[in-house]
Amino acid sequence: MADDIYILGIKMTKFGKHPDKDTVDLASEAAMAALADGGVTMKDMGVLAAGCLMGGGGIGQQIQKQIGQTGIPVFNVSNACATGATALRTAIMAIKAGECDMGLAVGVEKLAGAGLLGAGGRAKSDKKEWTPSGRYGAVTGTDGRIGTDAMPGTFAQVGMEYGHKYGGASFELFAKISEKNHAHSTLNPLAAYTKRMTLEEIMNDVMIAYPNTRSMCSANCDGAAAAVVVSGSKLKTMSLEQQRRAIKVSASVLTSDPWQEACQVLPDVNTLTKVAAKQAYEQAGVGPEDLDLVELHDCFATAELVHYDNLGLCEEGGAVDFFNSGATWRDGRTPVNVSGGLESKGHPIAATGIANIWEVCHHLRGEAGDRQIEGAKVGLAHVIGLGSACGIHILEKSALG
Amino acid sequence: MTAQIPLVDYLVLGDAPHLQANECTSCGARYFDRRNACAGCFGTEFRKVDVPTEGEVRAFTIVTFAAPGVPVPFVAAVVDCNGTSVRGNLINVDPDPEHVSLGMKVRLATYSLGLDDNGVEAVGFGFEPA
Ligand SMILES: [Zn+2]
Numbered sequence: 105m106a107d108d109i110y111i112l113g114i115k116m117t118k119f120g121k122h123p124d125k126d127t128v129d130l131a132s133e134a135a136m137a138a139l140a141d142g143g144v145t146m147k148d149m150g151v152l153a154a155g156c157l158m159g160g161g162g163i164g165q166q167i168q169k170q171i172g173q174t175g176i177p178v179f180n181v182s183n184a185c186a187t188g189a190t191a192l193r194t195a196i197m198a199i200k201a202g203e204c205d206m207g208l209a210v211g212v213e214k215l216a217g218a219g220l221l222g223a224g225g226r227a228k229s230d231k232k233e234w235t236p237s238g239r240y241g242a243v244t245g246t247d248g249r250i251g252t253d254a255m256p257g258t259f260a261q262v263g264m265e266y267g268h269k270y271g272g273a274s275f276e277l278f279a280k281i282s283e284k285n286h287a288h289s290t291l292n293p294l295a296a297y298t299k300r301m302t303l304e305e306i307m308n309d310v311m312i313a314y315p316n317t318r319s320m321c322s323a324n325c326d327g328a329a330a331a332v333v334v335s336g337s338k339l340k341t342m343s344l345e346q347q348r349r350a351i352k353v354s355a356s357v358l359t360s361d362p363w364q365e366a367c368q369v370l371p372d373v374n375t376l377t378k379v380a381a382k383q384a385y386e387q388a389g390v391g392p393e394d395l396d397l398v399e400l401h402d403c404f405a406t407a408e409l410v411h412y413d414n415l416g417l418c419e420e421g422g423a424v425d426f427f428n429s430g431a432t433w434r435d436g437r438t439p440v441n442v443s444g445g446l447e448s449k450g451h452p453i454a455a456t457g458i459a460n461i462w463e464v465c466h467h468l469r470g471e472a473g474d475r476q477i478e479g480a481k482v483g484l485a486h487v488i489g490l491g492s493a494c495g496i497h498i499l500e501k502s503a504l505g
Numbered sequence: 506m507t508a509q510i511p512l513v514d515y516l517v518l519g520d521a522p523h524l525q526a527n528e529c530t531s532c533g534a535r536y537f538d539r540r541n542a543c544a545g546c547f548g549t550e551f552r553k554v555d556v557p558t559e560g561e562v563r564a565f566t567i568v569t570f571a572a573p574g575v576p577v578p579f580v581a582a583v584v585d586c587n588g589t590s591v592r593g594n595l596i597n598v599d600p601d602p603e604h605v606s607l608g609m610k611v612r613l614a615t616y617s618l619g620l621d622d623n624g625v626e627a628v629g630f631g632f633e634p635a
Pocket of ligand 1: 529530531532533534543544545546547548
């Protein structure tokens with residue numbers, strides 16, 4: 105049987121604007137802090153997996169040059185918004201395969217000031233001549249003519265589709281989800297935005313793609329996060345303090361879209377999340393009712409709603425009632441995005457899939473200060489990268505803690 | 506008569522404009538783009554099928570902020586055309602939540618995208634209230 109896997113050290117940088125630092129600086133800061141948090145050095149690492157979606161290739165080797173070149177294998181990964189989770193999963197797989205007993209995963213992005221993601225026209229030629237090209241034989245750009253390519257509108261439709269199927273999903277409901285996350289962010293000093301917003305402020309903010317206003321969209325910002333993972337057998341040889349703070353990775357799952365009717369018309373973020381959740385609960389031997397907190401991929405307020413259902417936090421079709429019951433506020437039955445979520449903590453793409461794990465670990469270690477969820481023992485972190493990739497990790501407090 | 510070209514090759518122009526899908530002959534999965542093999546069953550044979558021109562709005566968004574060069578506002582939607590999901594804009598309707606709703610009945614409509622330097626007219630499609 106494969107060995108257990110633990111998070112030994114983990115850190116995220118402050119999310120926000122870092123004009124004086126490049127991606128390598130931010131990644132190195134997170135990586136060195138994660139190593140120090142675990143009480144280890146680059147000399148102990150057997151593998152490095154790293155991602156920076158918008159950067160060029162080779163971020164892993166660039167980081168090594170700043171924090172230590174030891175000749176270990178480097179995997180540069182790219183998996184949309186699931187890039188960070190994919191880096192972590194890659195390091196975990198190397199350990200599970202028995203190739204090493206410790207590894208480092210890093211995700212970093214610089215996005216402050218970036219515009220709309222996903223949208224892109226094509227360059228216009230000087231002479232105007234309708235010429236079909238591409239797999240749809242399009243004679244000009246289709247963004248805006250045949251639906252939207254941009255993320256806010258894509259995820260708006262994901263939420264609206266859920267509302268059509270089950271009812272009860274109004275503009276106001278989606279805005280209330282955002283209100284919760286912005287309220288949660290006031291307790292997170294590392295969040296990009298920590299301002300509480302009223303429902304009116306959120307609903308009257310600039311409309312981006314109905315029903316998502318600007319404050320209901322994930323915040324583009326800079327940031328990095330890194331994690332050191334270790335095998336259970338190696339951890340047993342380490343100090344009691346390291347063992348006490350280590351967090352068990354009781355499930356690590358990555359899925360892609362199984363084919364569904366319509367999944368290529370509107371991305372289906374539901375099926376692969378449901379499949380990943382089922383696998384994760386089976387691997388971990390826990391159910392949604394055991395979760396003390398959840399960090400899920402609220403890239404837009406409209407997305408958070410559907411993932412309550414996809415992750416099994418509520419009954420099928422019951423996400424609206426579940427939210428209205430107050431369950432996902434930090435004092436509720438299943439606190440969701442107590443970090444402030446992507447809408448206020450921010451979404452430096454490749455960092456997100458490790459930063460959400462840092463948030464959960466922070467609570468399981470009892471180190472979350474003012475926003476500590478008391479007595480948290482089990483948590484889940486979820487990301488979706490459109491295209492699609494879904495990463496889910498279930499984390500458990502050390503038995504020694 | 507002006508020569509016409511469709512915005513995308515799956516839009517069939519003429520007296521009764523409609524969309525045409527590539528249907529997998531083994532499992533019936535439908536695709537609007539060219540496929541090397543079926544994503545559902547890995548089959549490699551496809552036939553052209555006409556998609557119904559009437560349907561129901563299953564999801565929509567009103568986009569008011571888009572990439573440079575993309576005119577706003579516009580309504581992006583997923584229309585269920587009797588079991589085939591189609592991506593398209595809702596057109597000939599005011600782009601606000603009072604005039605667009607989930608479940609509304611719509612039908613295919615075409616419009617001109619203008620002439621190129623050779624005098625060829627490109628024709629796009631959308632869905633209008635039925
Ligand atoms: Zn097929």
